[in-house]
Amino acid sequence: MPLPPSVPIPGPISGPISGRTRLYAVLGDPIAQAKAPALLNRLFAANGVDAVLVPVHAPADRLDEVVRGLKAVANLDGLLVTVPHKLAMCGHADELSEAAALLGSTNALRREPDGRWYGDNFDGAGFVRGLAAAGHHPAGLRVALAGAGGAGLAIAAALLTEGAAALTVTDPDPDRINALLDRLGPHWPGRVTAAPHPPSDIDLAINATPLGLTPTDPLPFDPAPLSPGTLVADIIMTPPETPLLRTATTLGLATHPGIHMLTEQLPLYRSFFRLPG
Structure with a gap:
């Protein structure tokens, strides 16, 4: 089934990955179905952002362990969240948006300049x-x-x-x-x-x-x-x-x-x- 005309066609990441590249990860269990890496990496490339989004298979029974490890990565700037972790990931945010707090669910977290993690949810709006x-x-x-x-x-x-x-x-x-x-x-x-x-x-x-x-x-x-x-x-x-x-x-x-x-x-x-x- 072809993508609708408004959908950017995923393509290769432009430019080499280097020691300066910022990292993002999308967490899921399973993760093979995730479309976010293709679309977000295309977005990074189109806007000249030296960053890459990678899929991370985070088994549900090891989610806390995976997230703690990722948060310790100093050049990791953000996390996206897919099934089945959206409820559990609220516990890994230091602060939640009004929408995420109402839902008790988050599908995106960013690292703030002070190192705190801020969570929001865009599933409904999307x-x-x-x-x-x-x-x-x-x-x-x-x-x-x-x-x-x-x-x-x-x-x-x-x-x-x-x-x-x-x-x-x-x-x-x-x-x-x-x-x-x-x-x-x-x-x-x-x-x-x-x-x-x-x-x-x-x-x-x-x-x-x-x-x-x-x-x-x-x-x-x-x-x-x-x-x-x-x-x-x-x-x-x-x-x-x-x-x-x-x-x-x-x-x-x-x-x-x-x-x-x-x-x-x-x-x-x-x-x-x-x-x-």
């Missing part, structure tokens, strides 16, 4: 910007969201902030569901509910779970009962057409791939990491 760029504006939409983890929390908050009329969340883990409701319910009373399955009469159905990363994964939800006209979105980027999106397409439903969420975060990362351009 997802909403991606929707809008594709002509789908959240205001007034009835939304079903599968996944109450770090990415799901961020997306839920961003959609509600942008005026989504109602949000129904599904997740097999009741603790994650309750945590999401406790965090978001007081800010948007009556607009956030939980259900075992997505309602059929919705405008937008989103997969914010890792299901779809591997071919043997079950679908995060069955799109067959969804009403005609429902938009089915997935935040997974590899493969670009996930089994969920492929199934939705065969049912005649419109789809929205995960790459939009990352590419629309690029200008946010540029500002967050104080890059030129």
Whole structure:
């Protein structure tokens, strides 16, 4: 599936890596699916920044050990975070943005001049910007969201902030569901509910779970009962057409791939990491 026209095509890093090169890392478990290195390294090159973003496979049971080691690297300026570490990484920030503190989730941390680490979360903003760029504006939409983890929390908050009329969340883990409701319910009373399955009469159905990363994964939800006209979105980027999106397409439903969420975060990362351009 080709990238949309607005997406910069990943290319090689321009210029040699030297002892002056600044380092960034993206942490995940797994990490092979990560698109951030290709896109961020292209961004560095386009803006003449002597830096490189590398993928780091940080097993969940060794995350603390990995992060402590990375923080000790003096020329490491920033961290990006992918599944499943976004909630846990809040504990590695010395300070959180208002958004990250509300969510209890971070997907980007930068080293401040005094050595402290500041965390923020751009998943929700990136997802909403991606929707809008594709002509789908959240205001007034009835939304079903599968996944109450770090990415799901961020997306839920961003959609509600942008005026989504109602949000129904599904997740097999009741603790994650309750945590999401406790965090978001007081800010948007009556607009956030939980259900075992997505309602059929919705405008937008989103997969914010890792299901779809591997071919043997079950679908995060069955799109067959969804009403005609429902938009089915997935935040997974590899493969670009996930089994969920492929199934939705065969049912005649419109789809929205995960790459939009990352590419629309690029200008946010540029500002967050104080890059030129």
